[in-house]
Amino acid sequence: MGIIGEWGEHHDPNITAYWQPHDQPNHVENRTWIPGIEKTLGDAFTAAFKNKKVMVRYAYEFMDYEFGIYWDSWAIEEEQVRGYEEMKKLGDRWKTQPIGGEITWNWGSLYKFNSFEEVVADEETRDLVIHQIRDLHCNHLGGITWANFNDPTFEPNADLLQRTMGYRFVLSEFNYTATIEKDVPFKVSFDVINTGSSPFYYDWPVEIALLREDTHEKVWSKTLKKARISTWMPGDNWSNESKSYLQPAQKYHIEEELTLDTELADGRYIISIAVLDPAGMLPSLRFAVQNYFEGGRHPMGYIGINTEPETVEIENTQFTDMRQDKTLRYELK
Secondary structure, eight states: OOOSSGGGSSTTTBSOSSSOOSSSSSOOBTTTBOTTHHHHHHHHHHHHOSSSOOEESOTTSOTTSOOEEEESOTTOGGGIIIIIIHHHTTGGGGGTSOEEEEOOTTSGGGTTOSSHHHHHHSHHHHHHHHHHHHHHTOOEEESOTTSOTTOTTTHHHHHHHHHHSSOOEEEEEEEEOSEEOTTOEEEEEEEEEEOSSSOOSSOOOEEEEEEETTTOOEEEEEEOSSOOGGGOOOOEEEETTTTEEEEOOOEEEEEEEEEOOSOOOSEEEEEEEEEEETTTTEEOSOOBSSOOBTTTBEEEEEEEESSOOSOOOOOGGGOOOGGGOOOOOOOOO
16 A cells, blocks of 8 residues: 555654654654544555555554565564564454565665675575564565575575565375276365465466376366465464464364366376466465476376376476576466
8 A cells, every 4th residue: 555655664754653654753743644544545445455465664554454574674673562463462363364565684684785785695684684574574674685696605594584485385285096097086185284384365277287298288287176365375483483373273184175177188287286376276375395497397207098007206307497597477268
């Protein structure tokens, strides 16, 4: 909701007079804050965005609305009370609304650093950032787009942050019937654990598909009815001493019965799993697993139609590196 205040950050003028103004000691009505603007904006954004998440700048404002929070000063001492502690008061808001923001290193206690690379290279600061990500269930952080991602000393720190924030859906087990036939139900199941810090906030569909062994072309697919990915929660109650959630992330078991309802030639195929962007029903969100084909699908094993495959295991030399995949896109249909 970045449409009021300096930089659109809800200060100068402020949304309310709850906190002291940024640039002078006392509030002045219609100068440092605007009476009534909180309800005006809260009602307007609630009405306009019925299917999309909205984030606001400060956790102590818009308390009558279910908005997420965009805190632009992670790990800065001067924002510990105004930012971090106020966000902690929101309790379980993170389960349904995104918590994110920026690491803005050019002011306050982070001003001593000359780059974002230096911020996360400092062990104490990096530990604080990760602590706050875990504790507040941070979904995303910006303000770092000018960092040098080709710097080999920066890469492991960036990788650690990436694995820590947001969702991280680890597939720990995948089971299916190895030989199937048309119009005969077969079972597919998998276990997933969210080892990240936040959920994924929309129920994008999970697809099970059959792919041609040679071209990886999809020849049949079904979306699962029981897979609600927005309910796959991470752990909670972070302990910075043990570097773990005291309430560990649970394992979610998804099992469904599917039926091949398309006439396909006998032989060996590949069974895959993917999460689709509902705008165009194309693969988008990826699981944390090495089984990957360019285009966004995860090949889980060989499957036979009226044929028993000699092996179900796909050699890892067949997989592609998802970090190098530039083909993912969305379409509006």
